[in-house]
Amino acid sequence: MNSYGDFASLYDELMNDFNYEEWSDYIIKIFQRYNIEPKDILEMACGTGNLSYYLARERYNLVCFDLSPEMLTIAYEKLGKFKNVKLLNQNMIDFNISKKFDSVISICDSINYITRDDDLKKCFKNVYNHLKPNGVFIFDINSYYKLKTIIGNNTFIEDREDVFYTWQNYFDTEKELCEFYLTFFQKEGDNLYSRFDEVHIERAYKEEYVIELLKDSGFSKVDCYSAFTFDEFNEFDERINFVAIK
Ligand SMILES: C[S@@+](CC[C@H](N)C(=O)[O-])C[C@H]1O[C@@H](n2cnc3c(N)ncnc32)[C@H](O)[C@@H]1O
Structure with a gap:
């Protein structure tokens, strides 16, 4: 069962x-804090292009990619008018773009979708190789605490005007995987709903492990913050933001 198939719509x-404009402001504050003025940015797992839209408005040259063609189709509707944006269908694990970037970014826990250690290593090494000297890699993860304690082994239900959905989650402590079983009922007409299901899997990573992998991939400096701040993260943070310098 594909993730981000029918769900894309x-x-x-x-x-x-989610306030993507604020997210874009935070990314720009990171650039300023680290004294970089990027021109060329690569966004991995851009989804429907919500962050890309605000960065495109700031006139950065963006290459954005995602694994899901359905998500990219929606991103294209939003971003097609920008001459400074290119959209590609690639995989974070083995992407290959014949260009180097001032910054590589990936937001909204997309990195947790890489579930195997060797794939995360491949991704980090590949990001490193796509960065110019002193380039900066910015990304966030759902924290281990959030996936295990808040989302894991919990069920969420949301009843909106045009869609009703359930989100049943299981956390496997041994594999450190959080499985999300999503069921959507989308309104098609009076008393008529169409159902579809998706399974998503996120890997729970401890911060120390991510830092170690980034350093092993060649990054010279790695900082991590409680997301949307420059505060040191704590054990109850739900989203952790990493900044790694080549
Ligand atoms: C939670 S969504 C975030 C999307 C977007 N970054 C945002 O902020 O809205 C996760 C995204 O990661 C993408 N994704 C998952 N695994 C991927 C992979 N291996 N390579 C590229 N994209 C991937 C999914 O298709 C989805 O669009």
């Missing part, structure tokens, strides 16, 4: 409590 509606 509902993604923006269900993410409407």
Whole structure:
């Protein structure tokens, strides 16, 4: 069962409590804090292009990619008008773009979708190789605490005007995997709903392990913060933001 297939058409509606403009402001603050003025940015797992849209408006040259053609189709509707944006269908694990970037970014826990250690290593090494000297890699993860304690082994239900959905989650402590079983009922007409299901799997990573892998991949400096701040993260943070310098 594919993730981000049929769900793509509902993604923006269900993410409407996320403020991507603020997210873009935070990324730009990171650039300023690290004294970099990027021109060329690579966004991995751009989804429907919500962050890309705000960065495109700031006139950065963006290459954005995602694994899901359905998510990219929606991103294209949003971003097609920007001459400074290129969209590609690639995989974070083995992407290959014949260009180097001032910054590589990936937001909204997309990195947790890489579930195998060797794939995460491949991704980090590949990001390193696509960065110019002193380039900066910015990404966030859902924290181990959030996946294990808040989301894991919990069920969420949401009843909206045009969609009703359930989200049943299981955390496998041994494999450190959180499985999300999503069932959507999308309104098609009076008393008529169409159902579809998706399974998503996120890997729970401890911060120390991510830092170690980044350093092993060649990054010279790695900082991590409680997301949207420059505060040191704590054990109850739900989202952790990493900044790694080549
Ligand atoms: C939670 S969504 C985040 C999307 C977007 N970054 C945002 O902020 O809205 C996760 C995204 O990661 C993408 N994804 C998952 N695994 C991927 C992979 N191996 N390579 C590229 N994209 C991937 C999915 O297709 C999906 O669009």
